[in-house]
Amino acid sequence: MKKIYNIIWKDTILRFSSLSELLFFLILPLIFTFILAGGTGTQNADNRIRLLVVDQAQSPLSAQIIAELAKSATVRPDVLTLSKAESEFQARNASVLLVIPADCDSQTLRTAAIVLDLRQMPDNLNAQAAQRAVQAVLYRLGSAVSIAKNAVTEAEKLRSFASELDRQAYFDTALASAQSLMNSAPDRENVVMGGTIDPIQYDPRANSSAGQMITWVFIPLIGISGAFAYERQRGTLRRLLTSPTGKGTYLLGTILGNVLWSLVQMTLLVSFGALILKVHWANNPAALAVMMTTSALAAAALGTMLGTFVKTEAQASGLSIMLGMVMALLGGCWYPLELFPAVVQNLVKVLPTTWAMQGMLDILLRGQGVIGILPVAGVLLAFAAVFFVIGILRFKYE
Amino acid sequence: MRKLLLIAFKDLKLIFRDKAALTFMLLAPFLLTLGLGLVTGAYGSSGSSGISQIKIIIVNQDSGQLGQALVDLFQSAGLADLVAPTLVSDPLTARAQIDANAAVAAVIVPAGFTDNIIPANYQAPAADILQIEIYKNPLSPVSAGVIQSIVEEFISRVETGRVGGQVIVTQLLSAGLIAPDQVSAIAAEMGQLQANSVDQAPAISLQAAQSGPAQKAFNPMAYMAPGMALMFLMFTVSNGGRSILAEQARGTLPRLLVSPTNSAQVLIGKIFGVYVTGVIQMLILIVTCSLLFNIQWGNPLGILVLILAAVFAATGWGMLITSIARTPGQVGNIGTAIMLTFGILGGTFIQNSFMPGWFQIVSKITPNAWGLDGFTTLGLGGSLVDLGRPLLGLAVMGIALFVVSILIFSRRSFAQK
Numbered sequence: 001m002k003k004i005y006n007i008i009w010k011d012t013i014l015r016f017s018s019l020s021e022l023l024f025f026l027i028l029p030l031i032f033t034f035i036l037a038g039g040t041g042t043q044n045a046d047n048r049i050r051l052l053v054v055d056q057a058q059s060p061l062s063a064q065i066i067a068e069l070a071k072s073a074t075v076r077p078d079v080l081t082l083s084k085a086e087s088e089f090q091a092r093n094a095s096v097l098l099v100i101p102a103d104c105d106s107q108t109l110r111t112a113a114i115v116l117d118l119r120q121m122p123d124n125l126n127a128q129a130a131q132r133a134v135q136a137v138l139y140r141l142g143s144a145v146s147i148a149k150n151a152v153t154e155a156e157k158l159r160s161f162a163s164e165l166d167r168q169a170y171f172d173t174a175l176a177s178a179q180s181l182m183n184s185a186p187d188r189e190n191v192v193m194g195g196t197i198d199p200i201q202y203d204p205r206a207n208s209s210a211g212q213m214i215t216w217v218f219i220p221l222i223g224i225s226g227a228f229a230y231e232r233q234r235g236t237l238r239r240l241l242t243s244p245t246g247k248g249t250y251l252l253g254t255i256l257g258n259v260l261w262s263l264v265q266m267t268l269l270v271s272f273g274a275l276i277l278k279v280h281w282a283n284n285p286a287a288l289a290v291m292m293t294t295s296a297l298a299a300a301a302l303g304t305m306l307g308t309f310v311k312t313e314a315q316a317s318g319l320s321i322m323l324g325m326v327m328a329l330l331g332g333c334w335y336p337l338e339l340f341p342a343v344v345q346n347l348v349k350v351l352p353t354t355w356a357m358q359g360m361l362d363i364l365l366r367g368q369g370v371i372g373i374l375p376v377a378g379v380l381l382a383f384a385a386v387f388f389v390i391g392i393l394r395f396k397y398e
Numbered sequence: 399m400r401k402l403l404l405i406a407f408k409d410l411k412l413i414f415r416d417k418a419a420l421t422f423m424l425l426a427p428f429l430l431t432l433g434l435g436l437v438t439g440a441y442g443s444s445g446s447s448g449i450s451q452i453k454i455i456i457v458n459q460d461s462g463q464l465g466q467a468l469v470d471l472f473q474s475a476g477l478a479d480l481v482a483p484t485l486v487s488d489p490l491t492a493r494a495q496i497d498a499n500a501a502v503a504a505v506i507v508p509a510g511f512t513d514n515i516i517p518a519n520y521q522a523p524a525a526d527i528l529q530i531e532i533y534k535n536p537l538s539p540v541s542a543g544v545i546q547s548i549v550e551e552f553i554s555r556v557e558t559g560r561v562g563g564q565v566i567v568t569q570l571l572s573a574g575l576i577a578p579d580q581v582s583a584i585a586a587e588m589g590q591l592q593a594n595s596v597d598q599a600p601a602i603s604l605q606a607a608q609s610g611p612a613q614k615a616f617n618p619m620a621y622m623a624p625g626m627a628l629m630f631l632m633f634t635v636s637n638g639g640r641s642i643l644a645e646q647a648r649g650t651l652p653r654l655l656v657s658p659t660n661s662a663q664v665l666i667g668k669i670f671g672v673y674v675t676g677v678i679q680m681l682i683l684i685v686t687c688s689l690l691f692n693i694q695w696g697n698p699l700g701i702l703v704l705i706l707a708a709v710f711a712a713t714g715w716g717m718l719i720t721s722i723a724r725t726p727g728q729v730g731n732i733g734t735a736i737m738l739t740f741g742i743l744g745g746t747f748i749q750n751s752f753m754p755g756w757f758q759i760v761s762k763i764t765p766n767a768w769g770l771d772g773f774t775t776l777g778l779g780g781s782l783v784d785l786g787r788p789l790l791g792l793a794v795m796g797i798a799l800f801v802v803s804i805l806i807f808s809r810r811s812f813a814q815k
Contacts (some may be wrong), residue, residue, distance in 0.1 A: 018727065018728070018731065020728060020731035020732060022733075023731065023735040024731075024735070025732075025734075027735075028738055031739065031742070032738075032742055035742055035748070035757075036742075036747070036748065045404060047539070047540055047612035048540055048543065049540065053495050055661070065602075072543070072547065073539065073540075073543030073546050073547070074540065074543040074544050074546070074547045083797060091787070092774075092775065092778055092780075094749070104602075109601060109602065113602070113603060114601070114602045114603070115603050115604070115605050116602065116603070116604050116605070117604075117605055117607070118604045118605065118606040118607070119606075119607055119608075120607070120608050121608070122608040127482060127608075128479065128480050129540075129544040129547075130543060131604065131606050132548050132551065133478075133543070133544070133547040133602075134545045134604060135547075135551055135604055136547045136548070136550045136551035136554060136706070138557060138600060138602040138603065138604060139551055139554045139600045139602075139604060140550075140551075140554045141685070142600045142601030142602035142603075143554060143561075143600070143601070144561075145601040145602075145717050146558060146562070146600060146601045147558060147562040147565050147566075148565075149601070150562050150566060151565055151566045151569045151570075152563075154566045155569065155570060155573060155575055158575045158576070159575055163409065169647075170569065170573065174565050174566075174569050177565045177568065177569070178561055178565045179566065181561040181564060182557065182561055184558075184560075185557050185561065186527040187527070187529065187545075188515075188527065188528070188529050188530060188553045188556070188557065189529055189530055189532060189534070189549060189550060189553055190529040190530070190531045191531075191534060191546060192531060192532070192533050192534065193534055193536050194493065194496040194497050194504075194533050194534055194535050194536060194569065195497045196496060196497050196498075196535045196536055196537050197497075197499075200538055222788070224607060260638070264575055280663075310417065314416070314419075315417065315418035315421075316420045317418070317730065318418045318419070318421050318422040318426075319418070319421060321422070321426075321734065322421060322422060322426040322429070325426070325430060326426070326429045326433060328428060328741065329430060329432050329434070329437075330436075331432040334437075334747065335437045338540045338779070339437045340436050340437060341436065360697065
């Protein structure tokens with residue numbers, strides 16, 4: 001027991017001898033978790049099509065147009081100066097630009113048609129969709145005037161007006177009547193939200209907290225391979241042959257130390273998720289403990305096995321980050337697994353990260369307890385067993 | 399000059415013989431690009447410039463002209479690219495298909511809709527108002543919003559016709575232009591007029607014109623692949639910097655100085671080696687991704703110039719890390735941390751346009767953000783002339799970082815130890 005404790009202590013000193021270890025142990029995991037959880041505040045949580053609007057009229061009518069556009073389910077008006085809007089449009093930051101001309105006011109509307117300038121990116125369907133939304137708003141706002149103009153036209157078919165004043169008076173009465181009737185027009189549209197169930201269970205905070213925890217715990221645990229390579233390169237493993245320390249004791253000490261530190265790391269990340277991101281990690285502490293332990297064991301065993309394949313510390317370092325990130329990505333730690341094609345979803349079951357993520361989400365999103373996550377924990381333990389056996393069989397001091 | 403090339407070539411050979419470095423420089427970005435491609439389904443589509451072929455289901459139970467007019471509108475050539483309508487007869491079936499996520503929205507026109515708005519023989523309008531139902535799929539809010547806009551515009555036109563007919567008749571009557579006994583006949587005429595007014599030009603109209611930069615259908619892989627390549631470029635440059643300190647630590651650097659080569663030549667030669675390595679890495683990744691993922695990167699000259707600029711800025715970062723670090727291990731750790739941080743800041747994992755303004759400003763310290771800006775511009779059909787902003791950003795970044803690094807190197811008396 002004392003030997004194991006000494007090996008753990010030695011590994012701890014080696015690991016934390018440089019402050020830069022804290023970058024990977026805590027700082028980067030926190031940054032990634034925070035950003036991917038949407039903690040920075042997302043600019044475009046509103047995912048309507050961005051419509052650049054230049055208001056050259058600054059009139060009540062133009063303000064009304066912009067206000068009505070803001071209510072649209074399709075476009076999100078972003079009012080800018082002409083130069084800024086053109087710059088954004090040229091930079092492809094928006095696919096459509098609406099210019100409200102200086103003569104867009106009620107006075108002009110009574111006497112002439114108002115034409116707004118809509119610039120669209122070529123062959124862009126978002127721009128076409130935006131055009132539809134703008135047209136709907138403009139038609140609604142201009143309809144009373146259209147009606148009044150029609151009324152004047154129909155009256156003139158029967159008798160000419162005596163003077164322009166009479167004509168204007170007839171137009172004004174018709175306009176007032178039309179506006180009143182349009183305002184009291186019944187709602188002829190009934191919008192009902194369907195009951196479509198999202199096949200993707202996703203909560204950005206929960207997925208990010210769990211996914212980043214697995215990513216950043218797997219990377220250093222796979223990096224155990226680097227510790228073996230380091231000691232082998234330096235000849236310190238060979239020196240162990242002269243001491244009464246068996247292969248099993250050495251491996252157990254190394255793995256146990258790393259697993260313990262990964263549990264500390266996970267506890268810190270879980271606390272961050274629970275306290276800052278309000279993720280419901282406390283749903284079932286016992287199940288969480290089981291998942292944390294089995295995930296760490298599977299990752300540590302993988303690192304042990306890889307340690308018997310890599311030759312240098314540099315190889316191990318590159319491999320651990322690469323494998324950690326690729327396995328995390330394919331295991332659903334970065335993006336929901338349901339987004340993958342069905343074939344890939346089945347193929348990635350060979351990765352421990354897939355099962356670790358599934359277990360964590362079982363607790364967070366599906367309300368599972370210890371019994372519920374036991375099958376997943378069992379698979380992770382099986383991974384650990386297979387990797388350990390291969391690692392021990394292949395382990396060499398030199 | 400020959401000495402510089404020899405030093406650069408020596409470093410190049412060393413790096414391309416290092417399996418661990420190659421794994422990280424080439425295999426890792428390739429595998430991660432592959433993974434991201436699977437997530438986004440990029441292999442299954444040819445790319446899109448936005449909303450297209452929105453699947454909708456129309457149920458027209460109205461036997462009048464308005465219901466048919468709405469069907470005709472959705473089936474018109476003007477909406478052919480935007481909407482893919484399917485007609486069914488049963489509202490329950492339509493709603494079930496939306497619930498099953500088979501379409502974006504169902505538009506259900508009730509029986510008697512036309513008569514409800516345009517009563518026969520100018521009778522009083524019915525007390526019960528019939529409504530067009532838009533049954534929206536909550537998983538496609540924007541696409542369903544487009545359908546709602548189209549229906550709303552149609553209803554606006556219909557309502558304008560209805561109110562218009564009413565206002566015209568009332569005005570004519572009150573002005574004494576028609577007699578009360580003519581109301582019925584005029585109303586019938588106006589009824590026809592309002593039905594036709596669905597196609598009338600609005601008082602406020604749009605002059606829509608396609609302008610601005612021509613845009614090609616964008617393949618998301620053309621964003622993800624350079625994102626990964628730029629992220630792992632940061633590894634390459636910090637690994638190159640690591641080799642400078644490793645030579646210092648091993649004593650091979652002072653040996654070089656025994657030869658008729660001064661410290662500036664050694665440093666410039668090594669930096670040049672790092673730069674060439676970065677350029678080769680980017681070219682290999684781009685060519686490989688083009689061949690395997692069929693990515694259209696855009697204007698080749700633009701791509702080449704952008705790569706040269708991006709590697710220049712990234713090499714600046716690599717030199718800064720090297721000038722600050724004390725040991726090769728420190729360069730490795732800090733370099734990897736910066737690589738990952740720049741990856742998430744620069745838009746490799748989340749597109750920066752989804753992030754808040756302050757985040758986008760901070761991201762400008764990374765070559766990744768400027769580089770991705772340029773690659774996206776080219777992927778959308780831009781050319782070298784459209785790259786002014788990213789190229790300027792990368793050039794300024796590179797120059798500033800090199801100046802700072804050289805100042806630090808000179809203070810530390812590089813290669814004299």
